[in-house]
Amino acid sequence: MANKRLSQTTTDNWGEIQLPTSITPFEEDAEDWLTTWKTVLARDLIDSRIVSVDAETSVEDACDLLLAESIPCLAVKSLDSRHNPSIPYLGLFDYADVNAFLTLAATRHTLPPEDLPGRSRVNEIIAAAKAGRVPVHLVSNLSEKNPIEILPHNATLVVLLSIFARGTHRTLIQSAEKADEFIGIVSDHRLLSWFDSYARETPAFMKYLSNPIQFLSLPSINLRDTIVSAPSSASVLDAMKMMSEEGVSSVAVVEENNGTLLSAVSVTDIGKIVVPSQSNQILTTPLLQFIAQIKEPDGSTDGVDKYPVYSVFPSSLLSYTVEKLLATNAHRVFVTRESGPASPTGLSVFSGNLSGIVSIVDILSLFARLAKVPDIDPTRMQRHRRASSASSQSSFPDGDTIFRSRSNSRASVTRSPLLGASSPPGIPVLDSVLGSSLDPTNLQRKESRKGTRVKKDSI
Amino acid sequence: MITWFKDGKAIAKRYVWEIVMAAHDIFIKEESLVDVEIPEGVTCDVIGDVHGQFYDVLHLYKLTGPPSEKHFVLMNGDLVDRGSWSIEVILLAFAYKWLYPEYMYINRGNHEAKDMNRTYGFEGEAKHKHGEQAYKLFAHVFTTMPLATLLSASKPPSSKNAAILSPDGRRRFFIVHGGLFSKDGVTLDDIRKLDRVGRQPGQEGLMCELLWTDPQEMPGRGPSKRGVGIAFGPDVTKSWCTLNGVTGVIRSHEVRQNGYEIEHDGLCTTVFSAPNYVDQSGNKGAFIRIDAEGNREYTQFDAVPHPPMKPMAYLQGGLSSLMMM
Numbered sequence: 001m002a003n004k005r006l007s008q009t010t011t012d013n014w015g016e017i018q019l020p021t022s023i024t025p026f027e028e029d030a031e032d033w034l035t036t037w038k039t040v041l042a043r044d045l046i047d048s049r050i051v052s053v054d055a056e057t058s059v060e061d062a063c064d065l066l067l068a069e070s071i072p073c074l075a076v077k078s079l080d081s082r083h084n085p086s087i088p089y090l091g092l093f094d095y096a097d098v099n100a101f102l103t104l105a106a107t108r109h110t111l112p113p114e115d116l117p118g119r120s121r122v123n124e125i126i127a128a129a130k131a132g133r134v135p136v137h138l139v140s141n142l143s144e145k146n147p148i149e150i151l152p153h154n155a156t157l158v159v160l161l162s163i164f165a166r167g168t169h170r171t172l173i174q175s176a177e178k179a180d181e182f183i184g185i186v187s188d189h190r191l192l193s194w195f196d197s198y199a200r201e202t203p204a205f206m207k208y209l210s211n212p213i214q215f216l217s218l219p220s221i222n223l224r225d226t227i228v229s230a231p232s233s234a235s236v237l238d239a240m241k242m243m244s245e246e247g248v249s250s251v252a253v254v255e256e257n258n259g260t261l262l263s264a265v266s267v268t269d270i271g272k273i274v275v276p277s278q279s280n281q282i283l284t285t286p287l288l289q290f291i292a293q294i295k296e297p298d299g300s301t302d303g304v305d306k307y308p309v310y311s312v313f314p315s316s317l318l319s320y321t322v323e324k325l326l327a328t329n330a331h332r333v334f335v336t337r338e339s340g341p342a343s344p345t346g347l348s349v350f351s352g353n354l355s356g357i358v359s360i361v362d363i364l365s366l367f368a369r370l371a372k373v374p375d376i377d378p379t380r381m382q383r384h385r386r387a388s389s390a391s392s393q394s395s396f397p398d399g400d401t402i403f404r405s406r407s408n409s410r411a412s413v414t415r416s417p418l419l420g421a422s423s424p425p426g427i428p429v430l431d432s433v434l435g436s437s438l439d440p441t442n443l444q445r446k447e448s449r450k451g452t453r454v455k456k457d458s459i
Numbered sequence: 460m461i462t463w464f465k466d467g468k469a470i471a472k473r474y475v476w477e478i479v480m481a482a483h484d485i486f487i488k489e490e491s492l493v494d495v496e497i498p499e500g501v502t503c504d505v506i507g508d509v510h511g512q513f514y515d516v517l518h519l520y521k522l523t524g525p526p527s528e529k530h531f532v533l534m535n536g537d538l539v540d541r542g543s544w545s546i547e548v549i550l551l552a553f554a555y556k557w558l559y560p561e562y563m564y565i566n567r568g569n570h571e572a573k574d575m576n577r578t579y580g581f582e583g584e585a586k587h588k589h590g591e592q593a594y595k596l597f598a599h600v601f602t603t604m605p606l607a608t609l610l611s612a613s614k615p616p617s618s619k620n621a622a623i624l625s626p627d628g629r630r631r632f633f634i635v636h637g638g639l640f641s642k643d644g645v646t647l648d649d650i651r652k653l654d655r656v657g658r659q660p661g662q663e664g665l666m667c668e669l670l671w672t673d674p675q676e677m678p679g680r681g682p683s684k685r686g687v688g689i690a691f692g693p694d695v696t697k698s699w700c701t702l703n704g705v706t707g708v709i710r711s712h713e714v715r716q717n718g719y720e721i722e723h724d725g726l727c728t729t730v731f732s733a734p735n736y737v738d739q740s741g742n743k744g745a746f747i748r749i750d751a752e753g754n755r756e757y758t759q760f761d762a763v764p765h766p767p768m769k770p771m772a773y774l775q776g777g778l779s780s781l782m783m784m
Binding site for chain 1: 508569575673683686687733736
């Protein structure tokens with residue numbers, strides 16, 4: 001997979017000049033850094049305590065706890081000691097899981113009634129929802145992007161790198177005395193900020209970071225048409241579905257006519273705005289409006305209004321990109337083409353100026369390569385998610401089969417206008433999440449109305 | 460017109476166009492850095508962000524008085540977005556500019572820009588009240604607004620302190636919405652010569668920095684949590700002021716609980732004039748009165764009540780206003 005991406009970089013239409021595909025530092029420098037990195041302990045980078053919930057806690061209560069504690073994830077306690085006596089937690093629960101759950105709740109009437117293999121957990125969730133209450137343990141890692149990773153007490157920074165290089169965003173650290181006790185969580189954000197400080201003390205490393213990002217082999221910098229994006233008229237539900245099925249934590253929002261990058265919606269925004277929402281009208285809200293709702297509280301007390309989207313150019317330095325990521329507390333920045341006569345005209349509607357993404361784990365995977373970590377693949381979980389979501393659900397009606405492309409990453413996931421057509425308004429199903437009781441007869445009525453559109457029902 | 464607005468009425472589209480076009484014709488003749496000298500016996504009031512809070516603006520103008528021969532007014536950007544009377548505020552300001560081009564001055568703020576108006580309410584409000592063409596007109600005229608003003612005293616200061624003075628021995632102040640720059644060595648001329656008409660501040664460059672940067676306590680420069688621009692420390696301010704013979708930088712762009720704050724050893728002052736920002740912050744507003752010698756006087760004021768309409772009530776689409784009622 002990595003080779004395929006490198007070849008994409010060389011054949012890009014940036015002009016006549018043949019650009020080098022990847023800059024790597026001198027071997028001696030990399031070895032010096034590696035020696036230092038091996039002496040840094042993961043436990044010194046703990047940036048968050050562990051907040052846990054019982055496995056039987058309802059999803060709504062777990063969401064409330066996430067919001068109340070202002071933390072990105074919870075640890076779900078095991079059901080009983082049968083599960084795994086040495087680890088008290090069966091998994092984690094974060095906003096990506098919240099999004100996957102909400103999307104499932106909102107779209108479950110489009111799923112075929114029969115039990116498909118690989119859908120057993122989904123079926124359990126649906127059954128629990130019908131019964132009125134979904135326990136959080138069923139939703140833990142529903143997104144398949146939030147596995148529980150555990151490191152021993154004396155793990156080094158290099159081991160930490162190896163975990164983040166596979167796309168995970170956080171890891172638990174065991175205590176010194178007992179293997180079933182934990183002292184905290186280290187996040188990818190914290191590790192990146194460590195590297196940022198390290199660069200300030202280490203000139204050779206800073207020099208490496210002072211290269212434009214287009215010359216470093218970042219995996220998602222040149223995705224172009226395959227970036228998950230939606231036009232500003234698409235609905236919130238469209239965005240939620242995309243994030244859940246494509247295994248990404250955010251969707252770029254682009255302008256209707258020319259595909260210019262406007263802003264982005266992330267699973268955290270969904271958690272903070274959709275979950276507490278009083279009605280499910282929020283699901284049909286167009287993204288342009290939703291963005292305004294996301295941005296409204298920022299700066300409302302200190303007047304520090306933020307720019308609607310965080311992006312960099314292919315020529316921006318890695319050090320600048322790192323600084324921006326850390327200063328804005330974002331998980332990723334978008335890469336946009338620089339404007340100017342070099343941009344070709346007459347491209348498809350969604351070409352716009354968006355050309356790639358750089359996320360925290362992408363950058364950490366670069367450092368992992370320097371540290372000679374084996375098995376670096378930050379997009380693996382994302383690909384796995386796309387494959388599994390494609391195979392476990394039916395295709396959507398009205399020609400959305402294009403959206404359901406398998407693990408072929410060249411799928412045009414940006415064909416959202418079609419998706420918009422299939423999102424029904426006023427889904428009572430979601431009421432169970434948003435506080436009121438579920439009415440199964442209501443659900444049946446909706447399904448019969450959809451009978452003419454959902455062609456697969458009869459199979 | 461003011462009474463008309465206060466009662467919640469909109470003026471006819473024709474008048475909107477006349478006012479905005481007149482303002483445009485005046486702005487377009489101004490340079491990107493406007494030089495204003497305060498003659499003897501005259502004062503100038505510098506007003507910070509007001510963000511569509513029309514009723515607070517009316518109260519403010521009661522305290523300052525309207526622009527006149529004896530008394531100039533300078534509004535330092537961010538007149539629109541957030542508050543739900545952005546149209547009334549901007550039309551009032553433009554009308555004053557038309558009436559008194561030599562006594563009324565307005566700087567562009569980061570919210571006088573397309574990317575921000577789309578998300579923070581002005582686009583919705585303008586389209587709702589006066590239509591799409593009117594919004595496009597505003598968007599273009601915003602690009603003609605000057606980016607900064609250099610306010611110079613006409614008399615040398617009576618008290619001699621360690622202030623940095625202009626080449627001819629007088630105090631002068633650099634009034635800009637955001638702040639200073641990511642590189643050293645920017646001169647007043649660089650700003651004066653900036654080609655601004657039709658351009659948006661974007662995400663980097665001199666125009667962007669003028670409208671977006673913030674001061675920080677630590678020396679040096681640092682990244683900005685806004686995602687655009689930088690933060691600059693006291694040493695940056697000192698060397699810039701010394702290089703350009705400027706007594707101090709006056710800027711806005713951030714809420715200050717007391718309405719204003721003097722930072723960077725007096726070289727950088729933030730003034731913010733939207734009290735109880737978005738009905739939440741509970742802050743005071745303030746304005747700075749500068750006289751012909753360059754003495755500064757600070758006045759604070761509180762929020763006044765306004766008709767029951769939430770901030771950002773005009774987000775695009777009827778669905779939102781339904782949800783907000």
